[in-house]
Amino acid sequence: GQQVMQIPQYQHVQEGEDFTTYCNSSTTLSNIQWYKQRPGGHPVFLIQLVKSGEVKKQKRLTFQFGEAKKNSSLHITATQTTDVGTYFCAGGRPLRGATNKLIFGTGTLLAVQP
Amino acid sequence: DAMVIQNPRYQVTQFGKPVTLSCSQTLNHNVMYWYQQKSSQAPKLLFHYYDKDFNNEADTPDNFQSRRPNTSFCFLDIRSPGLGDAAMYLCATSRGAVAKNIQYFGAGTRLSVL
Numbered sequence: 001g002q003q004v005m006q007i008p009q010y011q012h013v014q015e016g017e018d019f020t021t022y023c024n025s026s027t028t029l030s031n032i033q034w035y036k037q038r039p040g041g042h043p044v045f046l047i048q049l050v051k052s053g054e055v056k057k058q059k060r061l062t063f064q065f066g067e068a069k070k071n072s073s074l075h076i077t078a079t080q081t082t083d084v085g086t087y088f089c090a091g092g093r094p095l096r097g098a099t100n101k102l103i104f105g106t107g108t109l110l111a112v113q114p
Numbered sequence: 115d116a117m118v119i120q121n122p123r124y125q126v127t128q129f130g131k132p133v134t135l136s137c138s139q140t141l142n143h144n145v146m147y148w149y150q151q152k153s154s155q156a157p158k159l160l161f162h163y164y165d166k167d168f169n170n171e172a173d174t175p176d177n178f179q180s181r182r183p184n185t186s187f188c189f190l191d192i193r194s195p196g197l198g199d200a201a202m203y204l205c206a207t208s209r210g211a212v213a214k215n216i217q218y219f220g221a222g223t224r225l226s227v228l
Contacts (some may be wrong), residue, residue, distance in 0.1 A: 033216070033217075041221075042204055042219040042220065042221050042222050043157065043204070043217075043219050044219070045216050045217065045218070048216060088156060088157075090217075092215070101159065101162075102159070102217060104156035104157050104158075105156060106155075106156055107154075107155075107156050109154075
């Protein structure tokens with residue numbers, strides 16, 4: 001079945017360092033979404049990428065969708081302690097009825113040391 | 115203001131004793147999803163409703179059932195909980211359109227099985 005893998009599984013950085021997580025799908029995706037889940041919390045939507053090669057920025061966060069629409073990355077510049085959490089990519093796969101099934105990646109847990 | 119509300123936040127049940135988790139939404143979204151998330155893992159889709167149309171995942175055990183009596187409410191029934199069913203159960207909703215199907219998650223119900 002379709003799989004979405006993320007690397008690394010875990011990253012520990014010093015506050016102020018940069019961080020990147022990579023997401024790879026075994027099949028072409030219709031879109032990619034990124035969610036952040038704080039410890040003990042629930043996934044919260046960050047962004048969606050739809051177009052091949054698309055790049056979007058949210059303050060210190062940069063999201064990229066690969067040309068083949070099979071991979072994506074999230075880069076955080078100058079991490080802060082508030083960035084702590086697990087970052088999931090979620091690949092969209094069209095379903096009947098025009099809805100979209102998300103295949104969640106394995107997640108990357110980010111720890112930031114002050 | 116919470117838009118996807120799950121009750122209860124914590125549920126303790128006994129091995130084999132049926133349990134029902136509930137989810138309500140104020141977004142008037144077509145699609146409602148149930149996910150199971152175990153510790154340090156990605157959310158795993160159990161099933162979803164597109165309006166009244168129920169869609170089960172192939173690997174969801176028969177022990178898990180769902181009901182959606184109206185647009186706003188959706189229930190997850192676990193007929194005979196086993197120790198392996200202890201997990202966080204997340205409800206999510208989306209509008210259903212392919213390109214705009216951001217999923218909004220509830221805070222989750224953490225289920226313990228004794």
